[in-house]
Amino acid sequence: MGKEPILCRSALFETAMNELTVRPSGALRGSIFVSGSKNAALPILIAALLADTPSVIGNLPAIRDVQLTLRILQNMGCVIEPLDAATYRIDPRHANAPFAPDLLTGKLRASTYLLGAYLGRFGRGCIGHIGGCDFGGRPIDQHIKALSAMGATVIEEEDGYHISASSLQGASVKFDVVSVGATVNAILAAVRAKGETCLENAAAEPHIDDLIVYLNRCGADIRRIAPNTVVVRGVERLCGCRHTVIPDMIEAGTYLIAGAATRGAVRVRGISPTHLLPLTQKLEEMGADVDCEEDSVSVFVPTRLYGAYLETAPHPGFPTDLQPQMVALMSTALGYSRVCETIWQHRFRYTEELIRMGAKITVKDHIAEVRGTCLSGATLTVPDLRAGAALLIAACAAEGESRLQGIEFIERGYENFVRKLRSIGADIRPA
Numbered sequence: 001m002g003k004e005p006i007l008c009r010s011a012l013f014e015t016a017m018n019e020l021t022v023r024p025s026g027a028l029r030g031s032i033f034v035s036g037s038k039n040a041a042l043p044i045l046i047a048a049l050l051a052d053t054p055s056v057i058g059n060l061p062a063i064r065d066v067q068l069t070l071r072i073l074q075n076m077g078c079v080i081e082p083l084d085a086a087t088y089r090i091d092p093r094h095a096n097a098p099f100a101p102d103l104l105t106g107k108l109r110a111s112t113y114l115l116g117a118y119l120g121r122f123g124r125g126c127i128g129h130i131g132g133c134d135f136g137g138r139p140i141d142q143h144i145k146a147l148s149a150m151g152a153t154v155i156e157e158e159d160g161y162h163i164s165a166s167s168l169q170g171a172s173v174k175f176d177v178v179s180v181g182a183t184v185n186a187i188l189a190a191v192r193a194k195g196e197t198c199l200e201n202a203a204a205e206p207h208i209d210d211l212i213v214y215l216n217r218c219g220a221d222i223r224r225i226a227p228n229t230v231v232v233r234g235v236e237r238l239c240g241c242r243h244t245v246i247p248d249m250i251e252a253g254t255y256l257i258a259g260a261a262t263r264g265a266v267r268v269r270g271i272s273p274t275h276l277l278p279l280t281q282k283l284e285e286m287g288a289d290v291d292c293e294e295d296s297v298s299v300f301v302p303t304r305l306y307g308a309y310l311e312t313a314p315h316p317g318f319p320t321d322l323q324p325q326m327v328a329l330m331s332t333a334l335g336y337s338r339v340c341e342t343i344w345q346h347r348f349r350y351t352e353e354l355i356r357m358g359a360k361i362t363v364k365d366h367i368a369e370v371r372g373t374c375l376s377g378a379t380l381t382v383p384d385l386r387a388g389a390a391l392l393i394a395a396c397a398a399e400g401e402s403r404l405q406g407i408e409f410i411e412r413g414y415e416n417f418v419r420k421l422r423s424i425g426a427d428i429r430p431a
């Protein structure tokens with residue numbers, strides 16, 4: 001295919017403008033089918049570069065981050081063929097340019113995964129500056145620690161990162177912090193390295209395991225031998241395969257929280273309930289009724305919702321990517337809530353917007369204290385992806401009309417967010 005956008009804008013974006021008007025919707029009620037996981041799709045698409053033959057990746061969410069990743073792959077010579085709206089064939093055989101410019105990497109956090117993939121495929125490469133949501137600093141020292149242990153040199157220059165390795169050797173790496181990105185990068189570099197790599201204190205998110213499933217289907221030898229230990233035995237070659245991306249637990253959790261915040265009844269389908277346990281337990285603790293079936297979860301608020309204590313943590317702890325949505329919910333619950341953010345210390349900036357809606361929140365360092373109240377509509381600016389989802393939830397639950405600016409952040413990570421919320425009764429229109 002040519003170098004036109006891989007997905008057309010109309011398929012991706014529901015609003016021609018970047019502003020939305022949200023009116024009080026009352027209780028949101030209905031059922032939503034969950035799309036593929038953003039944070040699984042991105043590393044898997046980049047991992048397809050490591051195979052010698054094409055892969056077919058299904059259940060890809062139609063979101064901007066996926067489009068950008070496909071564009072990066074196409075830019076380096078991969079042939080990308082859409083088979084249907086959610087399925088792409090990635091042919092990496094002609095990839096020959098291990099280079100990704102700022103223009104692309106600057107919009108996407110997952111572009112860090114190119115470091116490991118370039119090393120695994122080409123033994124060298126260069127990527128521009130890394131983008132993604134701004135939580136006040138997103139270091140990559142743990143990525144560099146793992147890649148360096150395998151024999152790579154990583155140099156940061158004005159135009160981005162330059163990496164090279166004459167040969168990659170398996171190594172033992174103990175991460176100082178649990179990092180999704182560093183774990184992905186280490187796996188991508190180790191999969192075709194010589195010998196065995198042992199990653200301790202590795203991330204255990206379901207999307208890491210989905211990447212491992214994909215790579216093993218391609219012929220890799222990767223095992224999780226303990227909850228936070230991954231062993232990778234390097235193999236000579238990988239052959240592409242067919243893979244279906246797991247459902248997005250953060251998307252599912254966001255709709256459940258929207259149901260609870262509007263005191264409605266929402267069911268998410270096509271999801272693994274175990275991935276949502278930290279959330280469903282917290283919602284129950286707050287007074288919601290939760291019903292889990294084999295591949296669906298429902299939430300219903302029978303009477304009142306009460307405040308709770310919450311601390312984010314790497315999987316299987318409470319996901320930081322649902323923290324803003326929970327603070328929006330807690331702003332409407334009875335009594336006192338306390339939220340401790342242990343992953344991204346600066347992930348409370350959006351609370352300033354909730355406070356403009358009348359929320360009673362005080363933030364000190366990485367702790368937010370929330371006292372429940374009635375929210376009122378306001379003009380709000382979306383600062384990042386999950387905060388955008390939280391503000392939309394708050395606007396649905398508030399009294400009076402809200403106007404949201406900066407909707408493009410939400411389009412980075414939620415497929416048809418507005419359409420799905422409308423389907424369960426939200427009153428959201430382009431401003």
Ligand code: EPU
Pocket residue numbers: 038039042109110133137138139140141142143144177178179180181182203320321342343344385386413
């Ligand atoms: N960290 C370091 N050094 C490193 C890497 C990370 O100190 O080299 C620290 C970070 O500062 C942070 C913690 O480790 O305090 C965890 O960071 P991690 O590397 O796990 O985050 P990430 O890989 O950059 C992914 C998701 C984020 C999600 C985090 C945590 C993707 C593309 N992004 O980011 O998702 O918040 O893991 O679960 O998978 C989102 O989807 O909205 C989003 C921000």
